[in-house]
Amino acid sequence: MEHLYLPLPEDDLGLFADLYELTMAQAFFNREMFQPATFSLFIRNYPLNRGYLVAAGLQDVLDYLSNLSFSASSLDYLKSLGSFSDDFLKYLSNLKFTGSVRAIPEGRIFFANEPPLEVTAPIIEAQLAETFIVNQINLQTLLATKAARCVWAAPGRTISDFASRRTQGVDAALKMARCSYIGGFQSTSNVLAAKRYGIPPAGTMAHSFVSSFSTEIESFRAYAQAFPDRAILLLDTYDTANGAQRAVTVAKEMESRGHRLLGVRLDSGDFDSLSRQVRRILDGAGLDYVRIVASGGLDEFELETLSKTNAPIDLYGVGTKAGVSADAPWSDMAYKLVCYDDRPVMKFSEDKISMPGPKQVFRFRDGAGKFAEDVIGLQDETVNGGEPLLTQIMAGGRLAVPHPTLAQLRENFEQDFAKLDDKHKALVDPPKYLVSTSQGLERLTTQVRQESSSELP
Amino acid sequence: MEHLYLPLPEDDLGLFADLYELTMAQAFFNREMFQPATFSLFIRNYPLNRGYLVAAGLQDVLDYLSNLSFSASSLDYLKSLGSFSDDFLKYLSNLKFTGSVRAIPEGRIFFANEPPLEVTAPIIEAQLAETFIVNQINLQTLLATKAARCVWAAPGRTISDFASRRTQGVDAALKMARCSYIGGFQSTSNVLAAKRYGIPPAGTMAHSFVSSFSTEIESFRAYAQAFPDRAILLLDTYDTANGAQRAVTVAKEMESRGHRLLGVRLDSGDFDSLSRQVRRILDGAGLDYVRIVASGGLDEFELETLSKTNAPIDLYGVGTKAGVSADAPWSDMAYKLVCYDDRPVMKFSEDKISMPGPKQVFRFRDGAGKFAEDVIGLQDETVNGGEPLLTQIMAGGRLAVPHPTLAQLRENFEQDFAKLDDKHKALVDPPKYLVSTSQGLERLTTQVRQESSSELP
Numbered sequence: 001m002e003h004l005y006l007p008l009p010e011d012d013l014g015l016f017a018d019l020y021e022l023t024m025a026q027a028f029f030n031r032e033m034f035q036p037a038t039f040s041l042f043i044r045n046y047p048l049n050r051g052y053l054v055a056a057g058l059q060d061v062l063d064y065l066s067n068l069s070f071s072a073s074s075l076d077y078l079k080s081l082g083s084f085s086d087d088f089l090k091y092l093s094n095l096k097f098t099g100s101v102r103a104i105p106e107g108r109i110f111f112a113n114e115p116p117l118e119v120t121a122p123i124i125e126a127q128l129a130e131t132f133i134v135n136q137i138n139l140q141t142l143l144a145t146k147a148a149r150c151v152w153a154a155p156g157r158t159i160s161d162f163a164s165r166r167t168q169g170v171d172a173a174l175k176m177a178r179c180s181y182i183g184g185f186q187s188t189s190n191v192l193a194a195k196r197y198g199i200p201p202a203g204t205m206a207h208s209f210v211s212s213f214s215t216e217i218e219s220f221r222a223y224a225q226a227f228p229d230r231a232i233l234l235l236d237t238y239d240t241a242n243g244a245q246r247a248v249t250v251a252k253e254m255e256s257r258g259h260r261l262l263g264v265r266l267d268s269g270d271f272d273s274l275s276r277q278v279r280r281i282l283d284g285a286g287l288d289y290v291r292i293v294a295s296g297g298l299d300e301f302e303l304e305t306l307s308k309t310n311a312p313i314d315l316y317g318v319g320t321k322a323g324v325s326a327d328a329p330w331s332d333m334a335y336k337l338v339c340y341d342d343r344p345v346m347k348f349s350e351d352k353i354s355m356p357g358p359k360q361v362f363r364f365r366d367g368a369g370k371f372a373e374d375v376i377g378l379q380d381e382t383v384n385g386g387e388p389l390l391t392q393i394m395a396g397g398r399l400a401v402p403h404p405t406l407a408q409l410r411e412n413f414e415q416d417f418a419k420l421d422d423k424h425k426a427l428v429d430p431p432k433y434l435v436s437t438s439q440g441l442e443r444l445t446t447q448v449r450q451e452s453s454s455e456l457p
Numbered sequence: 458m459e460h461l462y463l464p465l466p467e468d469d470l471g472l473f474a475d476l477y478e479l480t481m482a483q484a485f486f487n488r489e490m491f492q493p494a495t496f497s498l499f500i501r502n503y504p505l506n507r508g509y510l511v512a513a514g515l516q517d518v519l520d521y522l523s524n525l526s527f528s529a530s531s532l533d534y535l536k537s538l539g540s541f542s543d544d545f546l547k548y549l550s551n552l553k554f555t556g557s558v559r560a561i562p563e564g565r566i567f568f569a570n571e572p573p574l575e576v577t578a579p580i581i582e583a584q585l586a587e588t589f590i591v592n593q594i595n596l597q598t599l600l601a602t603k604a605a606r607c608v609w610a611a612p613g614r615t616i617s618d619f620a621s622r623r624t625q626g627v628d629a630a631l632k633m634a635r636c637s638y639i640g641g642f643q644s645t646s647n648v649l650a651a652k653r654y655g656i657p658p659a660g661t662m663a664h665s666f667v668s669s670f671s672t673e674i675e676s677f678r679a680y681a682q683a684f685p686d687r688a689i690l691l692l693d694t695y696d697t698a699n700g701a702q703r704a705v706t707v708a709k710e711m712e713s714r715g716h717r718l719l720g721v722r723l724d725s726g727d728f729d730s731l732s733r734q735v736r737r738i739l740d741g742a743g744l745d746y747v748r749i750v751a752s753g754g755l756d757e758f759e760l761e762t763l764s765k766t767n768a769p770i771d772l773y774g775v776g777t778k779a780g781v782s783a784d785a786p787w788s789d790m791a792y793k794l795v796c797y798d799d800r801p802v803m804k805f806s807e808d809k810i811s812m813p814g815p816k817q818v819f820r821f822r823d824g825a826g827k828f829a830e831d832v833i834g835l836q837d838e839t840v841n842g843g844e845p846l847l848t849q850i851m852a853g854g855r856l857a858v859p860h861p862t863l864a865q866l867r868e869n870f871e872q873d874f875a876k877l878d879d880k881h882k883a884l885v886d887p888p889k890y891l892v893s894t895s896q897g898l899e900r901l902t903t904q905v906r907q908e909s910s911s912e913l914p
Contacts, residue, residue, distance in 0.1 A: 007627040008649075009466070015649035016630070018621055019660030022648060027666070027683035037669065077652045083687060123669055130663075131647075134622035135630060142625075164475055165591035166787050168599075169628030170464040173473070173592060190588075191479060192465075192472035195534045203476030206587075208794035209484070211802040212494065212580055226484035230540060238805050238909065268809050320787045329786040330623050330777045337665035345668040348695050352725050452695065 006063045007171040014070035014092070015077070017131045022078065025124045029088045035341035036099070037123035038358045039130070040115040041137060042336075047145075047328035051430025052420060054148050054413055055104045055116045056179045057140030059403060062394060064132050065097040068125075097125050101394035102379075104361065105404065107144075107182050107412030108389065109420055111435050114361045114376055116141070118390065123340060130335045138333040139172060140179045146300070146325040147183030148417065150318055152425050153303040158315040160202040161188040162295055163323025176323045182409045184417075189317070197406055204232035204265045204293060204317075211237060220250040224261065228254065232263040232293055240266060240274050244281040251287050263291035263315070271302075272311045279312040291315060299326065300427055346448050355441060356448045362386025362438075371419050377438030463520045464628040471527035471549070472534070474588045479535065482581045486545045492798035493556070494580035495815045496587070497572040498594060499793075504602075504785035508887025509877060511605050511870055512561045512573045513636045514597030516860060519851060521589050522554040525582075554582050558851035559836075561818065562861065564601075564639050564869030565846065566877055568892050571818045571833055573598070575847065580797060587792045595790040596629060597636045599782040603757070604640030605874065607775055609882050610760035615772040617659040618645040619752055620780025633780045639866045641874075646774070654863055661689035661722045661750060661774075668694060677707040681718065685711065689720040689750055697723060697731050701738040708744050720748035720772070728759075729768045736769040748772060756783065757884055803905050812898060813905045819843025819895075828876050834895030 008016055028034075043053060070078075070092045078084050078092070099121020104110050117137060119126045150159055161180045164173040177193030187202035188194055194201035205223055213219035216238055224231045233250065235243030244264065251261035264282070266274050271294045282290050294306075295317030306313060320326070336354040337345055344356035358379035364386050366372040377383045379390075392400045404412075417425075424430050437445075465473055485491075500510060527535075527549045535541050535549070556578020561567050574594060576583045607616055618637045621630040634650030644659035645651055651658035662680055670676035673695055681688045690707065692700030701721065708718035721739070723731050728751045739747045751763075752774030763770060777783070793811040794802055801813035815836035821843050823829040834840045836847075849857045861869075874882075881887050894902075 007464075012649050015652060016621075016627060017648055018619070018646040019648050019651070019658045020646065020662055020666075021660075023660055023684060023687075024662055024666045024680075027662075027679050028669070030683050031679050033669065037665075039665070074652070078648075081658065083684060127663075127665060130665075131622050131630075132627075135624065135627060138623055139625050162475070164473075165588050165792075166595055166790070167592065168596050168625035168781065168786070169632055170473060170589075170592060171626030171628040173588075175626055189475040189477065191474055191476050191535075192469050194476070195472060195531070201476045201538065203478075203480055205477055205481055205484075206584075207804045208494075208496070208584060208587075209477075209481045211794050211804065212485070212490065212797040214800070222484050222488050223481075226487050227480060227540060230480075320789075324625065324781075324786040326786055329625070329781040329783055333623070335622075337668050340669040343671070347664045347668060 006060060006067065007174070010067050010069070011071040011073065013064060013068050015074045017128055021128045021130055023083065024127055026084055026088050028124050029091060034122045034124070036120055037126045037337055038118055038120040038339040039126050039335050040338045040354070040359060041117040041133060041333065042115045043112050043331045043333045044352070045332055046112050047142065047331045049428050049430065050145060050328060051424035051426065051433065052109050052111060052145070053141055054144035054183055055108050055110055055141060056106050056144035056182055057137035058103050058106045058117065058393070060136045060140070061117070061133050062101065062399060062403070065101065065129060065394065065397070066399070068095070068097045068129065070095060095125065096397060097121060097129070098397040099125055100392065100396070102390040103393045104389045105391065105409070105412055107409035107416070109413070109416040110361065110389065111374060111433050113435060114374060115359055115390070118358055120358065134333055134335050138331055140175050141333070142325040142328065142331060143176050143179035144183045144413070146322050147180035147185055148413065149300040149427060150303055150322055151184035153300040153427060154307050154316060157307070157313065159185045160315060160317050161185050161190070161323070162317035162319040164190040166320040167323040172323070178406065180322065181406060182413055184410070184413065185318070199406070205234050207234065207237045210234060216243060217246045217249060220246055221253070224250050224254050228257070228259040230262055232265055233261065234265045234267060235278065236266060236268050240269060241277060241281070244278045248281060248285040248287060251290060252285070261287065261290050263293050265293040265295060267296045271306060271313065272309050275311045275313045293317060295319065297321065304427060344444055344448050346445065348452070355437070355445055357441065357444050359441070361389040363389055365419070369419060370421055371433070373434040373436065375436050375438050376441060378440045378444065381438055381440040383438055463517060463524065464631070467524050467526070468528040468530060470521060470525050472531045474585055478585045478587055480540065481584055483541055483545050485581050486548060491579045491581070493577055494583045494794055495575055495577040495796040496583050496792050497795045497816060498574040498590065498790065499572045500569050500788045500790045501809070502789055503569050504599065504788045506885050506887065507602060507785065508881035508883065508890065509566050509568060509602070510598055511601035511640055512565050512567055512598060513563050513601035513639055514594035515560050515563045515574065515850065517593045517597070518574070518590050519558065519856060519860070522558065522586060522851065522854070523856070525552070525554045525586065527552060552582065553854060554578060554586070555854040556582055557849065557853070559847040560850045561846045562848065562866070562869055564866035564873070566870070566873040567818065567846065568831060568890050570892060571831060572816055572847070575815055577815065591790055591792050595788055597632050598790070599785065599788060600633050600636035601640045601870070603779050603782040604637035604642055605870065606757040606884060607760055607779055608641035610757040610884060611764050611773060614764070614770065616642045617772060617774050618642050618647070618780070619774035619776040621647040623777040624780040629780070635863065637779065638863060639870055641867070641870065642775070656863070662691050664691065664694045667691060673700060674703045674706060677703055678710070681707050681711050685714070685716040687719055689722055690718065691722045691724060692735065693723060693725050697726060698734060698738070701735045705738060705742040705744060708747060709742070718744065718747050720750050722750040722752060724753045728763060728770065729766050732768045732770045750774060752776065754778065761884060801901055801905050803902065805909070812894070812902055814898065814901050816898070818846040820846055822876070826876060827878055828890070830891040830893065832893050832895050833898060835897045835901065838895055838897040840895055
């Protein structure tokens with residue numbers, strides 16, 4: 001299972017679901033409702049200050065759907081709850097996902113109300129997958145989008161993911177490495193993520209390393225000897241300027257042995273003034289090749305400030321605030337039934353209206369090739385001149401196309417981001433990109449609304 | 458491995474670490490630095506509006522430490538990076554955690570600057586564990602604390618965890634179920650978490666269920682027939698008041714078959730006015746036993762508002778905002794070296810000073826048994842009259858005490874929470890609980906600071 005990146009043991013896949021997915025399945029089963037349903041995933045409102053979204057998480061969803069099943073242990077547990085019939089549990093014991101998936105490829109940019117994914121399958125299968133699908137695509141889209149904002153805020157700089165210790169759990173740490181790489185980071189500190197996803201690993205040293213030696217310079221020497229060509233020394237355990245002087249001493253010792261100090265790291269204080277001070281110390285000693293790394297509390301807003309003043313920092317380690325998408329840690333992403341047994345359906349709840357029918361997103365470009373407008377239409381509609389964004393990824397429960405590499409997803413993002421007008425990339429209050437609905441979708445919405453209101457008492 | 462709740466396959470445990478944990482280990486190895494080190498975990502500053510913290514995550518840390526190892530595949534990967542010596546990789550292939558853990562039991566309340574956990578082990582072992590330990594205890598403490606705030610805001614109400622689809626990944630979904638149960642929730646919608654942790658599962662129905670039938674009342678009938686004693690009907694797919702009337706019809710049909718409708722659910726709109734309207738409709742039909750459930754966008758602030766107006770809601774389903782600790786999605790939790798080879802150490806970085814030496818937290822109570830003051834002292838210090846909060850959990854790499862049950866952890870929380878003055882439970886800007894440092898710790902801090910400054914050039 002070369003490509004299985006799943007965050008759950010296969011035995012447990014079926015039970016990673018809200019209980020109501022299973023109780024509804026029991027009721028569908030009793031009524032012999034096995035007709036195909038289409039569910040559409042979308043974000044209704046942009047998370048705070050977002051003007052675009054970066055699609056991510058599809059790979060895990062495909063792995064989940066390919067492996068969805070109920071183990072004997074899972075079925076025993078469900079039986080113990082006393083809510084499910086033996087017939088239904090037997091049905092679950094044979095359940096596999098047999099449906100189809102259409103999706104916008106990972107790395108591509110999409111907008112509010114556009115579905116990055118639609119699932120069509122017998123209703124029980126499609127409904128059961130809700131919890132996992134929303135969980136993964138919501139998280140990964142938020143993280144890839146946050147990473148893109150950081151990269152945008154630090155042009156010409158290299159960014160590494162340092163978030164693992166403060167992400168919300170182990171799964172999120174791995175996904176942060178993956179999604180931030182899609183969104184333009186260059187490396188990750190998480191070794192397991194680096195191995196799983198083929199991302200370059202990156203790291204320096206911690207304050208504990210420095211303090212475990214009785215003098216700072218001894219700790220620098222020990223590290224430089226262990227990594228003669230890859231050493232990055234942490235300067236701020238005691239005092240940054242003194243630390244920089246000691247780094248110079250060690251760098252000169254390294255030069256005398258035919259090696260070069262790779263870099264130094266700042267982890268606290270005013271990065272703008274400290275980086276200038278340290279750069280002067282290094283340059284004054286002829287060490288202009290030594291790079292300056294900064295980490296600690298950074299997000300896209302801090303990065304933008306440091307970019308504006310052109311602080312001499314070569315590489316940023318971005319952690320906590322990006323790893324939890326701190327200013328927008330959730331979205332309202334929902335997975336809504338839009339069609340059952342060929343009957344388009346919609347939801348009318350206050351502020352939570354959903355549009356009926358399986359959909360397609362058509363993207364229009366201007367003369368220069370830039371994104372001009374998206375039109376949300378129906379799946380079987382033709383909207384001339386627009387690029388359809390959702391493609392068939394899975395059919396009959398099997399992958400219709402091979403998994404792209406992570407490098408390809410990163411490339412998807414780069415290409416789309418270059419075509420998006422910069423105004424939508426503003427970190428604060430970006431204007432909304434134009435998304436309209438097709439005539440076909442408008443007509444269907446009116447029709448479903450009328451049919452439904454005629455049903456009211 | 459009955460108690461293994463780990464979020465990672467055992468094969469991967471060693472590599473779930475920041476790269477620098479491993480590069481520092483290589484440097485320690487080269488210098489034959491195998492002496493014991495003590496690392497202390499703590500939150501420096503309260504997350505926004507927090508006046509207390511609920512300890513959680515220890516169980517996963519113990520499982521991690523008990524199983525920490527490097528698989529052949531992990532070692533092959535490290536070798537491929539070209540940074541590690543063969544001697545060191547051989548050392549890693551035999552590495553087990555042989556150290557000790559002292560900790561504040563899960564469910565107990567602690568405060569900023571107090572260590573909920575200290576690890577003492579040969580420095581390589583203790584350092585390697587940093588990433589996993591911070592990741593889990595940070596997340597789980599944030600989630601348990603958030604849950605406690607929700608429970609506090611809704612006295613006399615039942616709360617269920619509905620967060621799984623919007624938590625930051627699969628690990629966080631399981632941990633939210635666990636930690637919210639410790640913090641006083643009654644159930645979880647996540648079936649896998651319910652099974653793993655022995656938490657009651659809870660669920661209702663989704664809008665998709667209602668829309669998959671051609672009429673709302675047909676969907677209610679189908680669900681009521683499938684779950685004659687456990688049905689909760691969702692009212693707001695089309696119009697809440699109409700939905701309530703249809704629920705009455707179905708409830709009367711259920712009565713005629715000798716069953717009772719368990720509840721109805723509101724998922725959008727103004728919960729205060731809708732719950733009163735629905736209560737009137739139900740009561741007017743003699744259905745005073747039917748409970749009202751509300752869910753959708755709830756957090757402790759919304760709950761407090763609904764509690765103040767005494768909205769007739771019996772059960773809350775709390776999801777997204779609690780599941781990501783939305784107002785405080787991260788803390789500054791750090792894991793700092795405080796002693797190496799019997800030499801106490803500290804960190805002097807601006808705004809990031811850490812206190813030296815292995816520690817104990819002593820809790821003092823007033824005459825009524827309420828928490829009055831905590832004193833952070835040294836591990837080997839005696840502070841008369843205070844209850845020492847950290848206890849020995851692991852020694853020589855083995856558990857020193859059996860894992861408590863989740864019910865015991867929930868009980869820990871209940872008992873401590875009852876002893877905490879209500880002013881510290883305020884949802885906004887609570888006053889700080891008194892935490893001071895012992896004379897012994899003050900003396901040691903001064904001494905280490907002086908010794909260190911004499912080292913500066």
